[in-house]
Every structure is written in structure tokens, then in C-alpha cells.
Amino acid sequence: MxxxxxxxxxxxxxxxxxxxxxxxxxxxxxxxxxxxxxxxxxxxxxxxxxxxxxxxxxxxxxxxxxxxxxxxxxxxxxxxxxxxxxxxxxxxxxxxxxxxxxxxxxxxxxxxxxxxxxxxxxxxxxxxxxxxxxxxxxxxxxxxxxxxxxxxKNKHNHHMSRGGYLLALERLQQKKFGLEVSEIDRSQLWLAGHSNKKGEPVGTEATSVARNIEHYTKLMSEGKFEPDGSKDVLTMALGTPESRGRVRGIGLGVTPSQFWKTPLSSKKKGKEFEASSVEARFAMMEEKYRQQEEIMKQQQEMIKRQKEMMRQFMEQMKGQHSGFGGSSHASVPNYGSPIDQVTPSHQASPKSQHQPLAPPPP
Structure with a gap:
């Protein structure tokens, strides 16, 4: 591969x-x-x-x-x-x-x-x-x-390649203009899996089943036969009921409840719900873990940017200090106290404030 x-x-x-x-x-x-x-x-x-x-x-x-x-x-x-x-x-x-x-x-x-x-x-x-x-x-x-x-006891051996029923389904879908698997009768898939390259059933058993399929398909089109769950055209043509847990003529992995949409028993419903609940919790945990990883990644990026900004700031300060003759302390001009700088127009001058008061007239 x-x-x-x-x-x-x-x-x-x-x-x-x-x-x-x-x-x-x-x-x-x-x-x-x-x-x-x-x-x-x-x-x-x-x-x-x-x-x-x-x-x-x-x-x-x-x-x-x-x-x-x-x-x-x-x-x-x-x-x-x-x-x-x-x-x-x-x-x-x-x-x-x-x-x-x-x-x-x-x-x-x-x-x-x-x-x-x-x-x-x-x-x-x-x-x-x-x-x-x-x-x-x-x-x-x-x-x-x-x-x-x-x-x-298996009288009906299929004649399919490695692709199985799924490959047969793809070929039928091409002929049927892309119909979904649920829109194709499984009896047609069964026939495709038990026929040769010319489309002819292989063996007397398969030929007999093919005739039965044709018969029940005609009855269904005439309204004289109505499928009921697993009692459909293929089951009637084969003459044997479906086994539990699988569906004939559709490929591996398909259960009766999936194919015929039959309701589950209460006990099995609980198991299915429990399984789906566990899967949902697992998916939520995975999503939460992924979000935490994303947050940690963002925080690491932020710390990295902050460190870089600090480094640049320190480099800039170092350059400013070196501009004052290499002294570690920059000389700051003395502009006096802020209070000394503010002298409102209505405030008396310092001299008038400290001048002694004249004595009262006699």
C-alpha cells in the first residue's frame, strides 16, 4: 500500500x-x-x-x-x-x-x-x-x-470477488443512477452475488431462488404481496427466515434493527443508550482536552511574546543609559519644587507675607 x-x-x-x-x-x-x-x-x-x-x-x-x-x-x-x-x-x-x-x-x-x-x-x-x-x-x-x-448446509454459495455485496451495490447504483442502498431491493443484490459475469444464476439452487424472486417481485408490483419487515421478497424466495443479528444479501455489519428500522427491546435499548452515552462522554472529554491544549498553546505564545517585548525594552533602556556618558544614573536637571513653580496672581509675594505688621495709630 x-x-x-x-x-x-x-x-x-x-x-x-x-x-x-x-x-x-x-x-x-x-x-x-x-x-x-x-x-x-x-x-x-x-x-x-x-x-x-x-x-x-x-x-x-x-x-x-x-x-x-x-x-x-x-x-x-x-x-x-x-x-x-x-x-x-x-x-x-x-x-x-x-x-x-x-x-x-x-x-x-x-x-x-x-x-x-x-x-x-x-x-x-x-x-x-x-x-x-x-x-x-x-x-x-x-x-x-x-x-x-x-x-x-449452506446451499447458496456466492460468486463475488473481494468487494463482496458492497462492490455489487456500487455496480447496481451505477445502473440505477446513484440510488441509495435503502432504495435498492436486497433481492437484487442477492442475485448479483450469486450470478456469473453474464448475469446468469450459478447452479440449480440459485436458479430456483431467482425464479422465486421474479415471482414475488411481480406479485408486489401487482399489489398482491406486501413486504412486512424481514418477510420481504428475498426471505420468501429463499423459503427460510432471517437469522438473528444479521441480514442476508446486504453485506457485513448491517443489523436487522438498522435495515428494517425495528424498535429495540427495552433491555437492549438500555445497553445501546449506555454505549452511546459512554461514546458521547468520551468525545466530550477529547474535545475538552483539545480545547485545553489550544488554551495552553495560546498562553505559551503570549508568554513568548511578552518575553520578547521585555527583551526589546531592556535593550532600549540600555541604549538610553549609554547615551549619558556611560553613567548608570542619568543626570536630571533641577527645576525646583512644583509648589515653587506655581505662583498664582492673587497670592502675595513671599516678602509681603513675612513683613511685620505696623503698630496701630495712637
Whole structure:
């Protein structure tokens, strides 16, 4: 990422844009994704059993690096950390499959596994050995089997590049003359993600869903079907309800409450309010600290100016003193007392004041 490195060297933060659901969009979306992936690998060791086990200090270090590189608001921290957790888990899964179990499938008698090339600066020999041991335990093999069985139930594999649904959305917006994401039916995004370059659904399952989408879209246009929350065209076409906490066909990071504007439960409202309150207080503290720094800076500048004025004044006084023959005390002419200088016209002269009084006549 030479362009980001150049901006870092110049002290410029990379600007980031978000859509109405808080998803990163624009030309820097892929740059942010790459930065998140490469940074979290350095901040979180693969030896931690889960994301919850990663120390908070490591996560904060990661966030500070991202915040120092990108012009990103503190409100986006939760979504950024969620993406980091996903990248970290995907990295561990990749190492487990490619470097351990694929090797075992080729040679079941192997006991040691070589460290993957190109990761010597991220993973130490001790960490790699510990990671390999953790992946060979009976408990881990059971967990792996559960996830494999769950993965087999997924009948609809998408055929999107690294850009995912957001890239598909950008392409649809170009065709739809820049419509907002909320103005595009998610069933169209789902179709875009499960079609080939010619726009044809891939596989019999996707073809069947495409026909269902066409059917319910027609019913909706005729007024014979009205979407109700999550029971929209895509849900009816797939034939399965939405899972809790996510929305299909719209990309990562979008919650049902965001997408369908459903009200939160009272318990969750309290948590959301508490989180937003903490974020607001944090933002206020940051702003107050910034203002204090600005005031201190202004005071320092004022003191500096005062010192300079004092220095100039002393230089000027020194020059005046040197003009009186080098004496440290300038000779001041004696102009008399101020009282002596003032002699009002109606006041008697000093002589008349002290002349003795004449005796009274006989």
C-alpha cells in the first residue's frame, strides 16, 4: 500500500466514507480492509483461543494504528473491531486448513508441520508449535466437525470477488443512477452475488431462488404481496427466515434493527443508550482536552511574546543609559519644587507675607 505509506509520511490521514448503514464505501474501502487484515495479524497472536481471549491492550493498540492512519470517527470503532475479529479468525482458519489438515490429508503419518512461508515476521517458532498442538486436540477436532457440518448446509454459495455485496451495490447504483442502498431491493443484490459475469444464476439452487424472486417481485408490483419487515421478497424466495443479528444479501455489519428500522427491546435499548452515552462522554472529554491544549498553546505564545517585548525594552533602556556618558544614573536637571513653580496672581509675594505688621495709630 505505497499510497497509504506516502500519506502517512506526509502526516495526512486517509479519508473514509460510510453509507447510511455504517458500511465503508468508496475508493479507500479495499485499502482499509487490507490495513485491518495486516495490522490485526501483528497485534493479536494466533495462540489465543478466541477473540475474547485477546487482551484489551492489544485491541487498543490495533485501534490506535487504524485511527492514526485513517480519518475515521470514534463511533465506527465497534464495526472496525468486528471486521478485525473476522479477519483474525479467517487467518487462523486458513492456517489450520492449508498448513495443517491439507498436509495431514496428503501424509497422515506426519507429526510436525512447517511454518508457512512469508509469516516469519508475524509468527514465532514457539507460537507456531503451540498453534499446531492446539489444532490437533480432540476438543478442537470436534469443533471443526461441527463447523464443517454447518458449512455443508449452506446451499447458496456466492460468486463475488473481494468487494463482496458492497462492490455489487456500487455496480447496481451505477445502473440505477446513484440510488441509495435503502432504495435498492436486497433481492437484487442477492442475485448479483450469486450470478456469473453474464448475469446468469450459478447452479440449480440459485436458479430456483431467482425464479422465486421474479415471482414475488411481480406479485408486489401487482399489489398482491406486501413486504412486512424481514418477510420481504428475498426471505420468501429463499423459503427460510432471517437469522438473528444479521441480514442476508446486504453485506457485513448491517443489523436487522438498522435495515428494517425495528424498535429495540427495552433491555437492549438500555445497553445501546449506555454505549452511546459512554461514546458521547468520551468525545466530550477529547474535545475538552483539545480545547485545553489550544488554551495552553495560546498562553505559551503570549508568554513568548511578552518575553520578547521585555527583551526589546531592556535593550532600549540600555541604549538610553549609554547615551549619558556611560553613567548608570542619568543626570536630571533641577527645576525646583512644583509648589515653587506655581505662583498664582492673587497670592502675595513671599516678602509681603513675612513683613511685620505696623503698630496701630495712637
Amino acid at each position: 505505497p499510497d497509504i505509506a506516502k500519506m502517512q509520511s506526509e502526516g495526512v490521514k486517509v479519508p473514509i466514507k460510510f453509507n447510511e448503514y455504517g458500511q465503508v464505501i468508496g475508493t479507500m474501502r479495499s485499502k482499509l480492509g487490507s490495513m485491518i487484515g495486516s495490522t490485526i495479524k501483528r497485534c493479536a497472536s494466533i495462540t489465543y483461543a478466541s477473540w475474547d481471549k485477546v487482551p484489551k491492550s492489544n485491541k487498543e493498540k490495533f485501534w490506535e494504528i487504524i485511527k492514526a492512519t485513517f480519518d475515521i470517527d470514534h463511533k465506527s470503532k465497534r464495526k472496525i473491531m468486528s471486521r478485525a475479529a473476522k479477519r483474525w479468525r479467517s487467518f487462523k482458519s486458513h492456517l489450520t486448513k492449508v498448513c495443517i489438515y491439507d498436509v495431514l490429508d496428503a501424509n497422515p503419518t506426519i507429526k510436525t508441520f512447517n511454518m508457512p512461508r512469508g509469516y516469519s515476521q508475524l509468527i514465532t517458532k514457539t507460537e507456531w508449535d503451540e498453534f499446531c498442538v492446539s489444532r490437533m486436540t480432540d476438543d478442537w477436532k470436534k469443533i471443526r466437525k461441527i463447523h464443517q457440518d454447518r458449512r455443508k
